[in-house]
Amino acid sequence: MTRQLTITGLGDIMLDQRLRLPRVFYHLPDVSIAPGVPPPLVAIPFVNSEASLRWLRSLGRSAADVLTTSHEFRCVAEPAHAGAEGDVDRPFAAIRELLAGSDVVVANLEAPLTTRARRYNNDMCYSASPDYAAAMKRAGIDVVSLANNHCFDYGEEGFIDTLSALRAANVGVIGAGATLETARAPLIIAECGYRVAFLAYSMVGAPHLFATAEESGIAPFNPFVVAEDVAGARSMADLVVLSVHWGNENEGSPSPRLVELAHDCIDVGADVVFGHHPHVPGALELYKSRPIFYSLGNFVFGHSHKEWHSNIAASICFRDNSLASIRITPLAGHFQPAVATGDFAGQCIQRLQDVSRSFGTKLTADEGSAVVELR
Secondary structure (H helix, E strand, C coil): CCCEEEEEEEEEEECCCCCCCCCEEEECCCCCCCCCCCCCCCCEEEECCHHHHHHHHHCCHHHHHHHHHCHHHCCCCCCCCCCCCCCCCHHHCCCHHHHHCCCEEEEEECCCECCCCCCCCCCCCCCECCHHHHHHHHHCCCEEECCCCCCCCCHHHHHHHHHHHHHHCCCEEECEECCHHHHHCCEEEEECCEEEEEEEEECCCCHHHECCCCCCEECECCHHHHHHHHHHHHCCCCEEEEEEECCCCCCCCCCHHHHHHHHHHHHCCCCEEEEECCCCECCEEEECCEEEECCECEEEECCCCCCCCEEEEEEEEEECCEEEEEEEEEEECCCCCEECCHHHHHHHHHHHHHHHHHHCCCEEEECCEEEECCC
């Protein structure tokens, strides 16, 4: 009897409802210091009030130079929650049919699901209602990675709330846990006669985000850690799928070192590598007949950014013990993604072809999506 399984990979999910600018930013009080002179050690904290901002702007270009690290002068995220308040199913309304065609769907969740925790730092922090966990499950999302730089935006309390909400909704969690051992543990899903092991890691994030033997956190993307985990997962599963948070924002082409690391993942036994973090679709490579998606872009992301306008869903079909097909579906929209159509879909496919050309990957347009020529 023929076995057939389709796994769909999605990019970053940021379902933010509590987006705020930094609480305070710092400005050196003496703006007359000559260029190259070390600034004073004492700085004054200014809150994001109109009076403070007017004063800082009045200081001219020297003040603006200091403010380049503040979100006052950077792209500001804007939550795009149109529609009825509390409608947690709205982000997924236009994508359900596409996801229904897959047996297992995996994505990267970049927003703690909590309404009570305090944000962890002064920078942009994301969080959303725990009700979104059940909404993701209803939409067809089975597994989410928490191995990313926003996992602890609302601290330990927010992290625990997120785990609780996802478990209650029966959404599998990979790449994070109460200890390093649990963060590295594979999630095994039995489906369509296959046993599939999912693992997740991050190369991105402050050192305190990574789990230790005694502390909660995310799984580090370390080649030796990955090799050990994949070997263990391979003994328990037919397929091993990796989800990795890596790369540089807004860059679709991976660095040479990232390519080496991706190849290492396949060499030690991974069957698929789904990358994310750049927020734009990245190159697709078939290495040893196994797919590496260097970036899936975003999926649901309540953030206005001029570069983040098209994304992809990657559906991989296995038949018996072989890779049977890869289909790329272009997506349009930020907070409520939908299958792209017309010229927009064609442009998205063309960009993916362009960025993948150096790997020899051949994509053919097929009724608004693209299929990959398998070698």
